[in-house]
Amino acid sequence: MTVSITLVGCGNMGRAMLGGWIEQNVKPNDILVVDPSVDNLEIAGKSGCRTLTSPLLIEEGYQSDVIVFAVKPQVMTDVIPAYQALIDKGALVISIAAGTRISVFEESFGEDAAIIRTMPNTPAAIRRGMLVSVGNSKVTDHHRKICDILMNAIGTTAWVEEEGLMDAVTGLSGSGPAYVFHMIEAMIAAGVSAGLPEDLARTLAKTTVSGAAELAISSAEPVDVLRKNVTSPNGTTAAGLAVLMGGNALTDLMTRTVAAATERSRELG
Template sequence: MSFSKTRPLVLVGAGKMGGAMLAGWIASGTDPNSILVIDPAPSDELLAMASDKGFRQETKVPEGVTAGVLLLALKPQMMASALGALKPAADADTLVISVAAGTPASVFEEAFGDAAVVRVMPNTPAQVGRGMSVAFANARTSAAQRATVDQLLAAIGASAWIESEDQMDAVTAVSGSGPAYVFYLTEALAAAGVKAGLPEELAMTLARQTVCGAGELMYRVETPAAELRRNVTSPNGTTAAALGVLMAEDGLQPIMDAAVAAARKRSQELAG
């Protein structure tokens, strides 16, 4: 990886996503001495973690620090005001990574000049090491720097690359926002169970465990989702009756199409 104690991995922002990445790096064996965390309002949890694990934590980038990797885990609305103060911490060899939704790579190219820039869209399952991250690299990013990104993202789950930044809005709509769709599916399944006569607590337990179990099954086997669905579906059985509703012309697919399209459109609007 392209960072060390003298050219550290500088994480700016240690909220839910930044904190999840930090925990993953340390758990996967990254030397804490090569990590510098910048957070203007560090939580008690972060301070305790810094004391326990041994990484450096500051409220701003110290003078004289040049990052090997500069990873920005800030909210988009905070990015513009932060970039000016971060510029001295980067040089032409620094790899700049952003996980800020809706902020194009051009913003970081303008701020950091000749630096390699990678834009990443992770999602919230990163908090338990099961995230899905999608990355886009600018033309200045080398193969070795892409490999560094892969290693950093592996600590929080799976990753993939896109070659056109225009696809990032669709990525946001599918995997970035996608966990919320699954959570709502769980709510809806539980509510349907209550309407079918189950106690509320039991209905939620059944729905939650079913969604978690189905997700774990897809994670552990390479069987396509469509085949897994068919494996559960006996001809003329209960599952087939339910799928007759869900897979009807006005069933789940057009609703999902509309939901993803709405999220993609909003992502485009936020990016300006």
Template structure:
């Protein structure tokens, strides 16, 4: 890709992505410009060796990719400041609920736009990044952006932007579901008599280990579950509660659907 990568907004997610780009070697400090109005956040970015600016007025036109890592409430106004780059740069937005059509309205119908839904584990390079691209994004640009996003975790693409609401409900909001499960498993351990610190360690490490095993194993999660479950054993007793009448499946499905519907509402 020709031109610099401009990161607009360097809050927690923007900063996490920036660190991933630099530490992986995918970008050099000289190839990156961070635009951040907050002085403290700008100084934090500068400490990594990249060029920083307080506003779009301080950025020249040499841009290959513009990452818009700002909140949905301000993305229209922020994106409009970079419209002069729309003829040459590819824009990548991580603003939840903001559709490509909205950005095309601001930047022009010929602008190359990618919409990305990350999640919070991206802060430690373990995120899930899901991308939708409009018709103007070239194969070269898509590949380059995908490689940058991969420094923050796994990357998947979708061809139908409407599926982004389901993506939001599963992977975008999903970490909160897992965190709550850890809370619940910890509380259940305490109720069963375990000291708080022990219950918390057991819950966190079990979720962490099981997730890693599921990812690395060639077996499907259902098969792994069956391998742990001895007939009439302790696991079977617990699963009869969680799985009886599809109890947990129905609850999780209801939660995901509630999140999906809310994502649709917020995007209007």
């Protein structure tokens, strides 16, 4: 099945998805990108897709199977009314905005519109994203199939049936890459402070995080067993983990981190 896509907003996340779709052989001809930023359109245009700075420039006969809204939550209500004609022609709506509820789209497009809210993350750019979706009652199996085609092209997908879960999804996997990047930054700084040259510390930190994540995904063992496999009795890892796990330090910090992001997602709604 081929899917024609209108991508509204081609910043960090729009670009990540676009890169993944093109890499997965979605035809550039089947993609229209709308974004007022000429710089961002220039980058998007390099993939061969069509680009426009405004929805006012969309020709009358144009239609697409799906409109993906990838603009900031704060401007969403101003942006979406200009796409009513495409919705009237039957386009499925997918929004990736943090916080913005399905009801915001229903209020603008009417209750018959099929709306999916998806939370991706930036590793979608290398087809390693995590994408979680929830749909309204107008979303059919056909719509789910369209969404799955787009999202499977750029990562691992899951559906939830309860929209309320999307705030915690956003707090964990949507924002999660930033937590991991910061952990890599902290590991580099720690390596330097332990005496390593910065270049070497950077390579060691990135490769260790990437290798450990790959092992966690590919191994049949649960992650706590993988952790124990590294930890020799009275060895170096035990000494390090006594700091990281002492008083539940990292778990407490991560719980507060995800809770703060989850709460912010609720506020944005």
